[in-house]
Amino acid sequence: MVSIIDFRSSVVIIGCFGLIYTGCSPPIQTLEIYNNGRPKLVHEYKVISSSLGIDSITVKLIKYYRNGMKHYQQEIMNNQPNGKYYSWHPNGVKFAKGKYLNGELSDKWAWWGKDGLPDSIRTFRKEMLHGEYIDYFSNGKPHKLMEYVENKKYGYYKELDEKGKKVSVGEYRNDIPHGHWIWWKNRIKTRELTYENGLKNGPFRIYDKLGKKKIIGQYKNDKKDGEWNWFSDQKGLDSLIVYNNNQYNGEYNIWHANGNQAVKGDYNNGLKNGEWKWFNKKGQKDSIKIYDTGQLFGFVTIYYDGRQPREIMTYVNNKLHGIMTSFYRDGMTESEITFSNGLRSGSYKYWDSEGNIEEKGAYLKDKLHGLVLRWYTTEQLSSSAMFSSGKLQGLMRIFSPSGSTMKEGYYFEGLPVVIFEYYENGRFRRILAYRGNEIIQEKVWTAIGVEITTPVLGIRTKSNVHSNGNPSYECTYKNNSKHGIEWNWGEYFDLQSLNIYDQGLLVLKRTWAEPGIPKEDILFPGISKQIIIGPYSSAD
Incomplete structure (x- = not known):
């Protein structure tokens, strides 16, 4: 029976030969040979008799490479590795040296490369x-x-x-x-x-x-844990931070490369707490923030140059809450915006650098809501518009720098319903009626009031006149339904009402209190989505 043990590329063979010899000279027996006649495996053995009459057999196994160089040499006692072990590379350089004790690796072993x-x-x-x-x-x-x-x-x-x-x-x-x-x-x-x-x-x-x-x-x-310090070649101490249980706890300091402080604050159990300050490279204040257990809470001030504030705002539970004010570098107010729980909600205003109002309005949950007004730098109103949750809803008006109305748009849920465009002299320039984003009718006039509308196939017009020959009524039809613009004039060509229809559905009703002064506008009159816009002057 033969067992093979592989250890770092060497081979150990344990043989049980059942041989008993006596004498001092160890017999030698060749077990295997190569086909070139050289020995492959040789064993030497001797029998040692003890005083107790028990014999033990010690065998030295020697294996050779084909070139005749030794491969390994192993001592076997009582059918297991015992004693010294040697092995060599094919070039004759020692590969391993060690020792076994009762079949187990023991004491110091050493290995060498082919170069020795x-x-x-x-x-x-x-x-x-x-x-x-x-x-x-x-x-x-x-x-x-x-x-x-x-x-x-x-x-x-x-x-x-x-x-x-x-x-x-x-x-x-x-x-x-x-x-x-x-x-x-x-x-x-x-x-x-x-x-x-x-x-x-x-x-x-x-x-x-x-x-x-x-x-x-x-x-x-x-x-x-405790104080930690960071250093740089340029400034020496770069940062000083205190830890407790792997969390920031206590003083926190950072410096710029030129040695000026960059950040100063405190931590409590890993959370920012109290007043924190940031500085620019010149050592001037950049911002001041107040924290409570890791969350912004209280005033936050951001500076231009350490003295003049650029923004002042208030936080509650890490969210903007209250009025945020922005300033120009000279200290003039640039804007005021109201926040609630981190969202723009409430009034806002913008001013130009001369202190003139530019825009004012309101937000609801971060969306424009209500009346929004904008001005030219001359303080002349440039536009007014009504919003609902971020969408145009109702009347939108645009004015010229001289104050003339140039455009009026009526919107529902952000989509145009009717748009009136005017010349500077107040005459109609164009009227557009919409269904969604589709123009369903268009009327166009010159600056002196001559209509130049391109006729549309399938649209017919019905009209009447006063006894003096001036028009009293005009309406366009599609099939048998009112479709487009319906006009009503007084005896002296004073416009009294104007209605817009979409295939029989009244979408806009407009009346005048007196010539040139509209009284009231109603979008979708008489149905659930009716919107009343008036009195007209409210847009101002």
Whole structure:
């Protein structure tokens, strides 16, 4: 019976031969040969008799390569590896050297490369790593050196580079880092750290490529604890932060590269708390914010140059709440916007740099809502519009710099219903009727009131006149339904009412109190989505 044990590419053969010999000279027997006649496997054996009358057989197995060089040599006692073991590369250079005890790896073992340079050293006890442990680079210089106890790293640890310079030094306990550890690169210390039973505990240091301190801090039970400092070449101390249980806790400071402070504040259990200040590179205040348990709470001021505020606002539970005021650099107010729970809700105003009002209106849940007015720089009203939840709803008017009405639009849920365009002299320029975004009728006039509308196939007009010959009524039809514009004039051509129809549906009713002065506008009169716009002057 033959068993084969493979260990680092060597072969151990254990034979049970059942032979008993006597005498002092060990017999030699060739078990296998190559086809070139050279021996492949040879054994030497001797029988040792004890005083108790018990015989033991010791066999030395020797295996050869085909070229006649030894492959390995193994001692066998009582049918198991016992004693020294040697092996060689095919070129005759030693490959491995070690020892077995009762079939188990024992004591120091060493391995070499084909060039004869050391490869590794291991020490064993009962098949377990126990004692010295070394790995080598291909140039034969030590790479890692450490100690093992019962298959666990225990004791010193050292790592070197290929030139023999230190890379790291420390120790292990029960296979986990313990004690003081140091790392180097090109002979310059890069890091120091202390472990306790595998957890970072104690001082911590990081150094730059010149060996100057870069970070200084400490750990407690694997978590950052106490004061930590960051350094730079330009300014020395770069940051100072206090930790507790791996959380920011206490003073927090950051500096610019020129040495001026950049940030100053405090943490409480990892959360920003109290007044925080930010500074520009010149050391001037950039902003001031108030925190309560990590959330913005109270006034926030942002500055132009440390003195003149650019924005002042209020936060509640980390959300903008109240009026946010913006300023021009000279201190003039630029805007006021009302917030509620982080959303624009309420009135707002904008001014130009001369202090003239530019726009005012209101928001509801971050969407324009209600009347929005805009002005020219001359303080002349430029437009007015009604919004509902961010969509145009009702009347929108645009004015010329001289104050003349140039356009009136009637909208429902953001879509146009009717648009009136005017000349500066007040005459109609164009009327557009819509269904959604589709134009269903268009009327066009010259500046002197002459209609130049292009006729549309399928549209007919019905009209009447007063006794003096002036028109009294006019309406366009599609099939038998009113479709387009319906006009009613007084005896002297004064417009009294104007209605817009969409295939029989009245979509806009407009009346005049007196010539040139509209009284009331009603969108979709008489149905559920009716909108009454009036009195007309309310848009101003």
